[in-house]
Amino acid sequence: MSPGVFLYKRLTRLISTSVPLNFRTSQSLFAEPLKKKKRIDPAVTKAREERRRKRIEKQIRRLEKGTRQLKPIEECEIPLEIVKNNDRIRSRQEDSSRVIGLFKSWAAYKYKQSLRDATMVDRILYSQQLALDRLKMESPELYLSAVQVDESLLPFVTSGPTETPPVVGYDSPDGEYIDISKKWDD
Numbered sequence: 001m002s003p004g005v006f007l008y009k010r011l012t013r014l015i016s017t018s019v020p021l022n023f024r025t026s027q028s029l030f031a032e033p034l035k036k037k038k039r040i041d042p043a044v045t046k047a048r049e050e051r052r053r054k055r056i057e058k059q060i061r062r063l064e065k066g067t068r069q070l071k072p073i074e075e076c077e078i079p080l081e082i083v084k085n086n087d088r089i090r091s092r093q094e095d096s097s098r099v100i101g102l103f104k105s106w107a108a109y110k111y112k113q114s115l116r117d118a119t120m121v122d123r124i125l126y127s128q129q130l131a132l133d134r135l136k137m138e139s140p141e142l143y144l145s146a147v148q149v150d151e152s153l154l155p156f157v158t159s160g161p162t163e164t165p166p167v168v169g170y171d172s173p174d175g176e177y178i179d180i181s182k183k184w185d186d
Contacts, residue, residue: 136143 132143135146
């Protein structure tokens with residue numbers, strides 16, 4: 001494709017259809033004249049540069065002083081009406097005793113819950129063992145089939161060697177250690 005044809009295709013609008021009833025058009029890329037540059041007075045540009053230079057020098061002087069000006073944080077300042085109002089002040093004794101009470105009640109709840117879970121597991125295991133004992137009395141063959149491990153519950157299949165044979169001629173990266181440090185005689 002020659003450069004002229006490519007330029008012609010870029011400047012014209014192309015219409016294409018990829019799927020029936022799906023028309024697409026490309027953007028028209030016709031050129032327009034460039035905007036005229038504004039002429040700026042050299043004195044104005046010189047004044048701007050001077051102001052910028054002075055501002056940078058002022059910042060450098062401030063940094064050389066070494067004084068850090070901290071910005072006040074309004075959120076940390078407590079309004080006077082809140083400070084004067086004593087109703088909002090709570091004693092630490094009441095708060096700490098309430099928190100301690102909450103922790104104790106939570107610990108008691110969790111202890112009771114763990115006891116319930118443990119007794120339920122014990123009941124289940126006891127009833128399971130009782131059922132197996134009764135089955136053993138009724139039919140020893142059914143008991144033996146009931147206690148067999150069911151391999152289909154957890155399917156596990158492996159294939160391949162259990163141990164990798166060594167590679168002939170392989171030099172291990174952490175092989176022999178040769179001490180090359182200098183020794184000084186006294």
